[in-house]
Amino acid sequence: MSTEVDVAVVGGGPSGAAAAHLLASRGHSVIVCEKKSFPREKTCGDGLTPRAVKMLEVMGLGAKLDTWEKVKGLRVHASGRTLALPWPELDDFPGFGLVKPRRELDQIVLDNAEVAGAKVLYKTQVVEPLWDDGVVQGVVAKRDGDTETIRSKWVVCAEGAATKFSRLLGRERDLGYPMGLAIRQYFRSPMEHSGWFEAYLEVRSGPRALPGYGWVFPVGDGTVNAGVGLLSSYGGWRSVNLHDLQNNFISILPAEWEVNPGTVCSKPRAGRLFMGASVWPPHGPGFVLTGDAAGMINPCNGEGIAYGYETGRIAGRHLDEALRGGSSSSLDGYTRELEDVYGPYYRLGRKFVAMLGHPVLMEKFVSMAMHSKPVMSFALTMLGNLEDERVHGAGQRGMKFMKKLAELKP
Numbered sequence: 001m002s003t004e005v006d007v008a009v010v011g012g013g014p015s016g017a018a019a020a021h022l023l024a025s026r027g028h029s030v031i032v033c034e035k036k037s038f039p040r041e042k043t044c045g046d047g048l049t050p051r052a053v054k055m056l057e058v059m060g061l062g063a064k065l066d067t068w069e070k071v072k073g074l075r076v077h078a079s080g081r082t083l084a085l086p087w088p089e090l091d092d093f094p095g096f097g098l099v100k101p102r103r104e105l106d107q108i109v110l111d112n113a114e115v116a117g118a119k120v121l122y123k124t125q126v127v128e129p130l131w132d133d134g135v136v137q138g139v140v141a142k143r144d145g146d147t148e149t150i151r152s153k154w155v156v157c158a159e160g161a162a163t164k165f166s167r168l169l170g171r172e173r174d175l176g177y178p179m180g181l182a183i184r185q186y187f188r189s190p191m192e193h194s195g196w197f198e199a200y201l202e203v204r205s206g207p208r209a210l211p212g213y214g215w216v217f218p219v220g221d222g223t224v225n226a227g228v229g230l231l232s233s234y235g236g237w238r239s240v241n242l243h244d245l246q247n248n249f250i251s252i253l254p255a256e257w258e259v260n261p262g263t264v265c266s267k268p269r270a271g272r273l274f275m276g277a278s279v280w281p282p283h284g285p286g287f288v289l290t291g292d293a294a295g296m297i298n299p300c301n302g303e304g305i306a307y308g309y310e311t312g313r314i315a316g317r318h319l320d321e322a323l324r325g326g327s328s329s330s331l332d333g334y335t336r337e338l339e340d341v342y343g344p345y346y347r348l349g350r351k352f353v354a355m356l357g358h359p360v361l362m363e364k365f366v367s368m369a370m371h372s373k374p375v376m377s378f379a380l381t382m383l384g385n386l387e388d389e390r391v392h393g394a395g396q397r398g399m400k401f402m403k404k405l406a407e408l409k410p
């Protein structure tokens, strides 16, 4: 069977759905191939910062958010202290975060793209690109044992951390860049309505302190999502067993939270986090890469949903222009925009992560910072990449200064 569309999207996660939504809203024919049937389990912390909430609002989903579990900020636990850090008050971002299991969230966002006019093919696995004279002109997919050829003017690779399709496009993660590894589970817990993202900055494997953090996020349905993440900038990460790390982590949580082996209600699931713009350049002849496929997770906090939505929409805009004949067919404008928007901040983030790779430095840094609420509030703004257009307050001035520094010294 053969179909012809303007854009074929590989993957129906946040970045694929966002690209499809924008393109379909602008009148282009779009097919999203998603290898799983939805709703599907997705390994994630389910945490949405104000940055992600903003994107959901931009995609017209604001009305839905009212019923979701709202989060007022981050409660940080380290060095025997706890600091409650509300989200900064900003013009450009809402003042709250959310928690929504990806099983539901991804369905809602992909349905939204479908309502805008995109066609979604579930249980359809893209197996290879269609090349025509060195240019990608569509994809070959498998569904129920049948092979389908989808010819398209452009292809969006939004396959997440799967990497198979990206490799066929000649794109791979730069192994010199940091990567995250994380594991999560759901537990029944009275913390279901805590209203905070709980973050533990001390992750240990035996006596060793490791760069990473543990989290407990309130889902609001009687459960919490609890997990732990580790950075590959720690030299010995390959020898760390994530399941042991998770068990160690939950064993240090306060007993009254009831996050323990007796309240587990899902199997532990682990995944990789491709961060810091580690797949470069994220475009090529006939295609663009978005979200995790482009390695776009924020290296400072492991957040990837917002960046999936953002890069999906940026890609959608460039494809829209190309389809209208207004821009170069190589789509290098997409790569340039990602460099402009994220380049300086991600360079800074990679340096920060490299520093955290030294456990002694990390411990010193955390214990010093935990003695100052203003320092930790600034860290929340900085690590969450919550920069306002308008310069106001010390946090925003500090953030802009740091970004300028990163621009000067790549």
Ligand SMILES: Cc1cc2nc3c(=O)[nH]c(=O)nc-3n(C[C@H](O)[C@H](O)[C@H](O)COP(=O)(O)OP(=O)(O)OC[C@H]3O[C@@H](n4cnc5c(N)ncnc54)[C@H](O)[C@@H]3O)c2cc1C
Pocket: 010, 011, 012, 013, 014, 015, 016, 033, 034, 035, 036, 043, 044, 045, 046, 047, 048, 052, 124, 125, 126, 127, 158, 159, 160, 161, 162, 164, 165, 182, 183, 184, 227, 269, 270, 271, 272, 273, 290, 291, 292, 293, 297, 302, 303, 304, 305, 306, 308
């Ligand atoms: C343990 C863990 C916890 C995390 N916690 C958070 C968090 O709390 N907040 C946050 O913001 N980020 C978090 N992240 C990161 C976040 O999950 C990702 O950044 C985000 O899912 C990226 O979206 P995406 O659309 O790029 O890719 P994905 O969400 O991975 O979507 C890719 C989609 O493509 C499909 N697919 C793959 N290959 C093919 C193919 N060949 N053909 C068809 N379909 C295909 C997959 O089935 C999938 O649905 C976490 C990650 C992990 C591993």
